[in-house]
Amino acid sequence: MPDEEDTGSELSMGTEAAVADIANSLGLGNGATPGDAFEDDVGEPEPQPDEVPSVKAPAEVPLVEVYAPPQSWAKDKHEIWSKMAPEAQAQYLAREKQMHEGLEQYKADAQYGKRLRDVFTPYKAVLSSQGLDESQAAQYLMNAHYRMTTGSPAERQDLLAQLARSYGVDPASLAAASPALAADPAIKALQDQFAALKDGLTAQEQTARARTMEQTRKQVEAFAADPKHAYFDEVADDIAGFVKGGMALDEAYEKAVWANPVTRQKELARVQTEREAEFKAKVKADAEAARKASAANVRGHDTRRTPTEPKGTMEDTMRATLREINSRGAH
Structure with missing residues (x-):
């Protein structure tokens, strides 16, 4: 009767051989296991429904303002307009607008x-x-x-x-x-x-012209009456010539005054007198300020002295002073 260990050993070897034969028939040789074959058949796991691939948002594209071609341009030139840079289009439209506004001023x-x-x-x-x-x-x-x-x-x-x-x-x-x-x-x-x-x-044009002339007359009269324009009557003819040439009234007055030798000398004298008066006023103000400062200093020194009885007449003051000196000598 065979030994039990020999019987177990033979049974084990028979089982392993049977498993190997089954594995070879299933294509799982070279040490592969049934679990390995199952994994190879299944492949990569499918993504779950909640696993959505991330997508990058497109970069923001800056908005470019588009300008319509000017109405003055013919349609066959619109292609040229479309090839111009937006900055150039904007500049052209701005200049054209300024030109039209300028023409409106001369329309009347x-x-x-x-x-x-x-x-x-x-x-x-x-x-x-x-x-x-x-x-x-x-x-x-x-x-x-x-x-x-x-x-x-x-x-x-x-x-x-x-x-x-x-x-x-x-x-x-x-x-x-x-x-x-x-x-x-x-x-x-x-x-x-x-x-x-x-x-x-027309009556409207005549009225407008009369109104303009009246406004101008009042402005000239007010200008002439201003004390700042004391020489207006003396140089009125020169002022009229300068104004006719397109110069403003105040500018024409200044030029006429300095161009006329008589009014120029008067203006120089006036300016000199005005400067001297300003200088004297400044000197006087400085002197007054210095006097007040000096008086304040004297009062400050007096307040630090020992209070004395009020002094009466000049003689009383002299006697009191003499007594004070004598008393200091006695000590």
Whole structure:
């Protein structure tokens, strides 16, 4: 009967051989185990539903302001505009806006000039034949109209005679009013020119001009009345010339005063006198301050002395002082 140890050993070896055969049949040779084969078949674990891969947020792109092409640009030029840098577009639009605003300032003057041009256009040939331009004709006609409406009867009669002679009409023929006077071609032409010019200058324009002239007159009068402008009357003509050249009123006054030898000498003397007065006032103020400071120092010394009885007359003071000296000598 075989030994029990031999029987156990044979059983163990038989079991291992059976396991090895099964493993080889399953492709698990070379030391692999059933657990290893299972793991290889399963592969990588699938991600759980709550495991969402992280995604980086895109970088912020700076906003670039886009400017529409100017209305003055043709459509076939818009491509050029789109190629310009935004800074250049903004600068161009700003400059164009400034230009339009500047043109608006001259729009009223342009309209005013156009109305007058329309008035003078029918008479341009006549003016050219006489060597006149529109401004000269307007000045001549308005001056005549002003004198005829504001002058005395005698002045108006003289002016009418002058106008008649300038148009080849004998003033003697105008001595007696007659319907023929109104029918005279020269007088009729003059009346037509007056009427056309007056129509060009509307009531609104005349009112605005009168208001501007009145404001200017008040400003000049206030400027002249200011004590700071004591030489205004002496240099008024020079001031008018400077102002006509585009200079401001205060600047024109200063230039006129220093350009005139008489007013320049007066101004130099005034400035010198003013400086001397300021210097004297300063010296006086400094002296007064020093005196007060000295008095304060004296009072300070007196307050540190031993109080004495009030002194009476000068003689009492001398006697008291003598007694004080004698008493110090006795000690």
